[in-house]
Amino acid sequence: MATVATNLLAQQAEDVIGQGSKSFAVATRLFAPAMRRDVMLLYAWCRHCDDLIDGQELGRGRIQTASADTLEQLRTDSLNALAGKPTSELPFQALASLSRRYSISPKLIEAHIAGFELDVAGWQPQTLDDTLQYCYHTAGTVGIMMASIMDVQDTPTLYRASDLGIAFQLTNIARDVVEDALGGRSYLPEQWRQEAGLAISDLPDPACRQRTFPLVQRLINEAEPYYSSAVIGIRALPRRAAWAIATARAVYRDIGRKIVQRGPDALNERIFVGMAGKAAQVAATLPAALTPRRPREPAPRAGLWTPPEVSE
Numbered sequence: 551m552a553t554v555a556t557n558l559l560a561q562q563a564e565d566v567i568g569q570g571s572k573s574f575a576v577a578t579r580l581f582a583p584a585m586r587r588d589v590m591l592l593y594a595w596c597r598h599c600d601d602l603i604d605g606q607e608l609g610r611g612r613i614q615t616a617s618a619d620t621l622e623q624l625r626t627d628s629l630n631a632l633a634g635k636p637t638s639e640l641p642f643q644a645l646a647s648l649s650r651r652y653s654i655s656p657k658l659i660e661a662h663i664a665g666f667e668l669d670v671a672g673w674q675p676q677t678l679d680d681t682l683q684y685c686y687h688t689a690g691t692v693g694i695m696m697a698s699i700m701d702v703q704d705t706p707t708l709y710r711a712s713d714l715g716i717a718f719q720l721t722n723i724a725r726d727v728v729e730d731a732l733g734g735r736s737y738l739p740e741q742w743r744q745e746a747g748l749a750i751s752d753l754p755d756p757a758c759r760q761r762t763f764p765l766v767q768r769l770i771n772e773a774e775p776y777y778s779s780a781v782i783g784i785r786a787l788p789r790r791a792a793w794a795i796a797t798a799r800a801v802y803r804d805i806g807r808k809i810v811q812r813g814p815d816a817l818n819e820r821i822f823v824g825m826a827g828k829a830a831q832v833a834a835t836l837p838a839a840l841t842p843r844r845p846r847e848p849a850p851r852a853g854l855w856t857p858p859e860v861s862e
Contacts, residue, residue, distance in 0.1 A: 559647055560587040562594070562640050576828045577801070580794035588651070588699045589794075591644035595631075596662075596692050598641035599624060603666040604733075613733025621670045625663050632659055652699050661857070662691040669735070674750075676740045678772065681723070682855040684737060686712060689719035690857055697783070700791045710783020712857050714799060717776035721806045724769045727762065728754045728817050738765050759814040766817070770806040777803050779851055785841055793839035800831040 574593065578586050601607055602624055605614030627642050632649045636642035648654060665687030675681040693715030694708050702708060723730070723737040730736055731753035736743065742765050743749070752758045780799055784792050804823045809816040823831075 559594075559640065559644055560590060564590050574798055576825075576832065577794045577798035580790055580797060580832070582788070582790045585700060585788075585791060588648060589696060591648055592692070592695055592699065594644045595628070595641040598639075599628075599662065599666060603669055613730070613735065615669055615672075615733075615735075616666075618670055621663070621667060624666070625660070628659050628663065629656060632656055648699065654695055654698060658691050658695055661687055662695075665691075674735075674740055675737060678739050678742075679855070681720075681737055681739050681769075682716060682772075685716040685719035685723070686855055686857055689715035689722075690855075691715070693718075694857065697787075700787055702783075702786065704786075707783045707786045709851060709854075709856060710780050710786075713776040713851070713854060714780035714783065714795070716855060717773045717780060717799075718802050720769055720773035720776065721802050724766045724773075724809060725805060725821055727766055729820070738769065742768065756818075759817050762817060763814040767810055770810055773803075773806060775854060779849075779854055781838075782849060784838055789839045792841075793836060796835035796838035797828075797831050800835050801828055804831065 578589055578593075581589055602620060603616045605612075605616060627637055627639075628645060630636065631642035631645040632654060634646055634649060636646035645654075665684055668684060668687070673684075675684060690712035693711035693713070697708055697711035702711065727736070727738065731750050734750065736750045736753060738753075746761045746765060748758060748761055748765075753762050777799060780795075784796050784799070787795060801823050804827060805821055808821045808823070812821065
């Protein structure tokens with residue numbers, strides 16, 4: 551019965567990822583079946599957290615920030631699921647299912663939810679370090695949890711998993727500058743906006759595209775050392791997992807490249823990588839699954855944001 555229930559959850563989670571993240575959905579097909587199931591289960595919970603706080607469905611719709619009560623209920627339901635006492639909803643059933651097979655730290659769950667707490671409080675980053683910390687909470691923690699269900703336990707590789715999550719989120723922020731601003735949010739450092747003479751309300755204004763785009767490009771450039779760091783962690787993963795994560799990395803990095811190539815006009819639309827581009831990356835990243843495993847002394851992570859939850 552447990553296997554049947556888990557497989558049913560996996561089918562439901564596959565529907566969620568297919569609609570919520572077409573880029574990541576392609577990459578998940580490269581995992582071995584059991585790992586693919588568990589990656590999708592984790593995604594289902596993460597997607598629910600995002601949608602609940604943003605008042606969206608599968609990442610779509612105008613942003614409407616949730617209340618503090620909704621946030622607190624999310625925290626309670628998530629921690630209860632981790633303790634084996636989930637509600638009947640798919641995201642919490644999925645998290646509970648994972649908790650029976652993996653050791654997921656409550657500190658990571660709390661750290662992930664802390665990012666949404668910032669959104670509910672109407673927080674805005676003042677500096678790049680503030681933006682990076684937000685990226686860690688909302689995506690670096692997910693990278694660590696994903697790595698944990700890929701049998702990664704060593705701290706250096708978990709740091710690299712966080713780096714990839716941060717890079718993904720920096721790319722998402724760069725792509726969604728206009729959409730976020732329409733919802734009253736901006737994750738661009740306020741210092742940058744002040745230097746450019748831009749208020750949040752200016753970011754969606756076509757007349758401000760020439761001043762806004764350099765900040766977007768700057769954010770994409772900031773993602774590069776995190777994408778580079780992640781390559782080292784990918785080499786430590788099981789072969790098929792390495793292929794899947796390398797593909798996800800390549801697709802998201804391509805989004806940033808497309809934004810830069812498009813220039814200010816990229817702010818007029820949501821940039822994505824089409825199926826042909828995704829297929830090309832699936833083929834191009836296969837060698838990543840065949841390279842030797844990570845060397846004993848990996849390159850240093852000098853200057854990159856380091857999560858406290860991994861080392862504690």
